[in-house]
Amino acid sequence: MIQILEHAINEICLELFSQRVEARLTRTNEQFGDYSTNIALYLAGKINKNSIDIANQIVAKLENHRLLAFKPAVAGLGFINLHFSDQAIWDMTKLTVDRNLEDKSIIVEYLDPNPFKEIHIGHAYSGTIGDAIASLFELRGANVHRVTYQGDVGLHVAKALYGILLKTDNDVTKLSRISNNDKSNFLGSAYVLGSTAYDNDQTANKRIVEINIKVYDRSDKLQNQVYEICKAWSLEYFDDVYKKLGFNLFEKNYMESEVAEEGKQLVLSNIKNGIFQESEGAVIFDGDKFGLHKRVFINSKGLPTYEAKDLGNAAKKWRDFHYYKSVVITGHEQAEYFKVMLKALEQFEPDQAKSTTHIAHGMVKLSSGKMSSRKGNVVKALDVLEVVKQSAKLSADEDADDVKINDVSLAAMKYAFLKNRIGSDVAFDINESVAVEGNSGPYLQYAHARARSILAKTGDENVESLELQPAERSLLRKIGEFTEVVNNASEQLMPHLICTYLYELAQVFNRFYESNRVIGHERQALRKKLVHCYADVLKKGLQVLNIPAPERI
RNA sequence: GCGCCCGUAGCUCAGUGGAUUAGAGCGUCUGUCUUCGGAACAGAAGGUCGGGGGUUCGAAUCCCUCCGGGCGUACCA
Numbered sequence: 165m166i167q168i169l170e171h172a173i174n175e176i177c178l179e180l181f182s183q184r185v186e187a188r189l190t191r192t193n194e195q196f197g198d199y200s201t202n203i204a205l206y207l208a209g210k211i212n213k214n215s216i217d218i219a220n221q222i223v224a225k226l227e228n229h230r231l232l233a234f235k236p237a238v239a240g241l242g243f244i245n246l247h248f249s250d251q252a253i254w255d256m257t258k259l260t261v262d263r264n265l266e267d268k269s270i271i272v273e274y275l276d277p278n279p280f281k282e283i284h285i286g287h288a289y290s291g292t293i294g295d296a297i298a299s300l301f302e303l304r305g306a307n308v309h310r311v312t313y314q315g316d317v318g319l320h321v322a323k324a325l326y327g328i329l330l331k332t333d334n335d336v337t338k339l340s341r342i343s344n345n346d347k348s349n350f351l352g353s354a355y356v357l358g359s360t361a362y363d364n365d366q367t368a369n370k371r372i373v374e375i376n377i378k379v380y381d382r383s384d385k386l387q388n389q390v391y392e393i394c395k396a397w398s399l400e401y402f403d404d405v406y407k408k409l410g411f412n413l414f415e416k417n418y419m420e421s422e423v424a425e426e427g428k429q430l431v432l433s434n435i436k437n438g439i440f441q442e443s444e445g446a447v448i449f450d451g452d453k454f455g456l457h458k459r460v461f462i463n464s465k466g467l468p469t470y471e472a473k474d475l476g477n478a479a480k481k482w483r484d485f486h487y488y489k490s491v492v493i494t495g496h497e498q499a500e501y502f503k504v505m506l507k508a509l510e511q512f513e514p515d516q517a518k519s520t521t522h523i524a525h526g527m528v529k530l531s532s533g534k535m536s537s538r539k540g541n542v543v544k545a546l547d548v549l550e551v552v553k554q555s556a557k558l559s560a561d562e563d564a565d566d567v568k569i570n571d572v573s574l575a576a577m578k579y580a581f582l583k584n585r586i587g588s589d590v591a592f593d594i595n596e597s598v599a600v601e602g603n604s605g606p607y608l609q610y611a612h613a614r615a616r617s618i619l620a621k622t623g624d625e626n627v628e629s630l631e632l633q634p635a636e637r638s639l640l641r642k643i644g645e646f647t648e649v650v651n652n653a654s655e656q657l658m659p660h661l662i663c664t665y666l667y668e669l670a671q672v673f674n675r676f677y678e679s680n681r682v683i684g685h686e687r688q689a690l691r692k693k694l695v696h697c698y699a700d701v702l703k704k705g706l707q708v709l710n711i712p713a714p715e716r717i
Numbered sequence: 718g719c720g721c722c723c724g725u726a727g728c729u730c731a732g733u734g735g736a737u738u739a740g741a742g743c744g745u746c747u748g749u750c751u752u753c754g755g756a757a758c759a760g761a762a763g764g765u766c767g768g769g770g771g772u773u774c775g776a777a778u779c780c781c782u783c784c785g786g787g788c789g790u791a792c793c794a
Contacts, residue, residue: 189780193736202735205774215774222770240736242776277793278793319793420794446792455720460792499721501788524722527787559756583742584730587722589787591729593743600756601732608755619754664731667741683753717756 166199166253166648169229169246173203176225181211181218182411189246191645194638196236196251199244199283200311204242215242243349243489250632256644257697262651263305270306271485272298273418274493275411281565282352283405283530286495288545292581293525293659294493295411295710300654305405313418313477316395318470322353322376323362328352328390329367336389347397351377352542373465380424380467389647405546410574412710418480420473427476428468430512431461449508457505473504482516491657496587523657526589528581548594552577555598556606564717571712572606573598579605579713583663603667605711606704611670613717615699617690618682625689633687635676639694642672646701650708659709664706673698 173187185203192200204222208215219238226236226244237245248256274294277283295310302308314361316320331354332338342350342671361368378384379391399417413513431440440447445464449471453458461472469474481490492502502522511518530543553573559570576598583603584590600606645665652688653661682691707712 200736205735208774243736276794316793396793418778443791448791457720457790458789463792465792468790469792471791472793494723494794495788497788498794501794503721522787526722588730590724593729596729596743599743602756604742604756607756612752612756614756621753660731664741671741675759677753677757678749681753687755717754 165252165259169199169713170201172226172229173201173222173244176222177203177207180221180225181207183207183210191648192243194641196239196243197247199246199248199467201244201246202242204238204244204389207251208242211237215266219244229697230396232494245716250630252316253637253640253644254630256647257640257701258569259644259647261303261647261654265301265488266305267466268306268488269309270301270489270491271309271311271481271487272301272491272493273313274295274298275312276415276494277312277402278320279395279402280291280321280351281398281540282348282356283402285530285545285548285592288409288548289528289581290493290525291406291411292578292710293586295345296410296582296659296708297491297493297523297657299698299708299710300650300657303650304654306488309415309487310412311481313413314420315470316487317421317473318381318425319362319372319376320359321391323358324351324355325358325375325379325390326361326368326372326392327357327359327386330354330357330663332370332390332431334386336386336393339390339393340397351398353396363491377465406548407550410567410578410710410712416484418477420477420568423476423480424468424473425476426464427472427474430475430479431468431472434512434534436693437512449504449643451504451507454507456504457502458498458505461508471501471505471508475509478509478513478516478520482513489521490516491521491523493523495523496526498522499524517568521657523586525586529589529591530594544661546600548592549573549577551594555594559598568714568717571714572609574712575605575706577605578709579608579663582659582709582711583667585658585660597615601665608666609668609717610707611673611701612706612713613700613715615673615695615702616664616715618695619699621674622688625692627689627693628682630690632690635680636691636694639672639676639698642669643694643697643701645669646705660707662708666702669698669701669705675699690713 170187170189174185177183177185177187185207187201188202189199189201192198202217204215207213207218216238219242223236233551236247239245259342262376272294275287275291277287298308298310298466322363325483328351358372362372375387376533378387382388385554401637422498434440435442436448440449440461446460447462448458448460451459458621459471460469478490481487494502499522502524506520509520529549553569556573556576560572580589580592580596598606649665650662680691682688682695685691703713
């Protein structure tokens with residue numbers, strides 16, 4: 165509908181002023197109309213004429229367009245405002261999201277935990293936005309593959325193994341005495357032990373480097389046993405965390421150990437042609453040539469670094485999915501690294517590199533009470549969820565069961581992550597996030613449940629006239645924005661746009677509801693239809709964000 | 718030093734070329750209501766949009782410069 169009108173305006177501009185333009189109709193303040201365009205102001209500069217005259221000429225041509233019940237109007241310096249008919253406003257609620265990615269294969273990689281280490285609050289953040297971005301692609305018809313990439317080889321593993329071997333006195337059987345609940349804590353503390361020793365103790369440092377070599381070549385039987393047992397613990401623990409956080413399942417878990425060798429070979433085979441160079445015993449990519457940094461791809465011990473492994477990972481993903489687009493979501497500390505890696509990839513696999521997008525997000529900063537992050541203190545995702553749950557219990561009804569508490573807690577946490585634009589750091593304040601008022605996940609859940617309960621009071625009814633009163637029209641106008649918002653959010657990969665919209669929508673509804681009776685009013689049938697549209701949009705919106713939207717709370 | 722990101726109300730953030738008056742939540746203050754689930758609604762106070770310069774009919778938004786913060790800057794991921 166909007167595109168038709170934009171096209172019509174473009175045609176008019178071509179006819180009247182011989183100017184090829186791309187007019188954009190944007191939502192405007194309700195006092196001015198439904199949509200507006202600044203095309204006349206733009207043209208005024210181009211053809212040196214008065215913008216109001218231009219606007220008037222365009223409007224004269226546009227006036228009889230079949231979609232408009234009211235006259236388009238010229239306002240201010242030459243804005244053209246369009247007022248739609250009630251029918252057009254109703255029609256807008258039936259629009260569907262552009263499925264312009266129909267059947268396209270899109271691979272989304274996020275969360276990327278490291279076996280032998282904990283899943284901390286930053287992983288929960290990455291997981292939440294990754295899951296939402298994947299859902300946005302799905303809504304547009306894409307064939308989405310959610311994957312995660314796990315660092316099961318490398319120095320951090322060696323550090324953890326050093327700690328484990330020390331804690332168990334090199335006795336594998338001692339591992340079997342550790343209870344299920346203690347496993348992740350045990351691994352976490354072993355890693356801290358190894359990591360500290362690596363930095364402060366030269367003997368330990370040498371030993372860890374040796375362990376790392378054996379992680380790759382698997383030449384040590386005892387070490388292999390410990391590795392397999394503890395890696396399996398880690399993977400079980402990860403699955404448990406994903407489930408508790410309500411994430412969609414990963415279709416595939418890529419392992420660094422599976423791609424390390426291929427990555428290394430890719431680098432080695434591209435030395436002769438000059439893409440990679442040997443330098444000080446290592447193999448590097450000279451990013452300086454492209455305004456980036458030099459980075460080591462194979463270290464002087466002959467082991468592939470994260471860089472080389474990621475090249476192998478890219479190759480494997482390409483083979484597995486022949487993706488149309490590959491999206492990788494990580495913290496922004498890897499932004500520069502990613503540019504170098506992609507530039508290197510572009511030298512020998514330009515198609516892969518060009519269809520890969522890196523999204524960099526900020527860090528999570530906890531800012532209240534006991535959970536505030538201290539230096540070197542890893543804040544575990546499940547611990548945060550637990551605190552949120554305790555807090556949610558306090559503000560819930562006495563009869564609220566665990567399922568409801570869980571739904572509310574997940575909504576609180578995920579919404580707090582999603583409502584900000586991706587990129588800068590996120591201040592996560594537990595008290596604020598679990599607050600039942602204001603711009604929060606629970607507020608939206610409540611708004612949804614409340615609307616459903618209104619609808620449940622009476623049966624279905626036929627609506628005789630769709631003519632709208634002003635307050636009804638305002639509400640329906642807002643409901644009709646949904647599709648547009650989702651299109652924008654998915655094109656720009658910005659889930660926060662949906663959060664902002666849903667919150668505004670709920671506010672508009674609450675204002676309407678405060679002064680307009682639904683049940684028992686003479687316009688009950690029509691108003692119930694409005695409530696129904698509203699509740700459906702809230703539900704769809706929350707679903708895209710992977711936030712539960714229960715019928716009752 | 719160089720590169721990337723950021724700086725908007727006391728706090729946390731939207732707004733990234735357009736609308737007389739820059740928006741929202743929290744917090745503070747004042748109201749509404751014998752509730753269609755009040756987790757609501759109405760209102761007030763609170764801003765040199767980090768500073769300065771430029772481009773434009775129009776700048777929080779684009780460009781330059783300075784200040785402040787974060788991240789990165791070869792064998793971690």
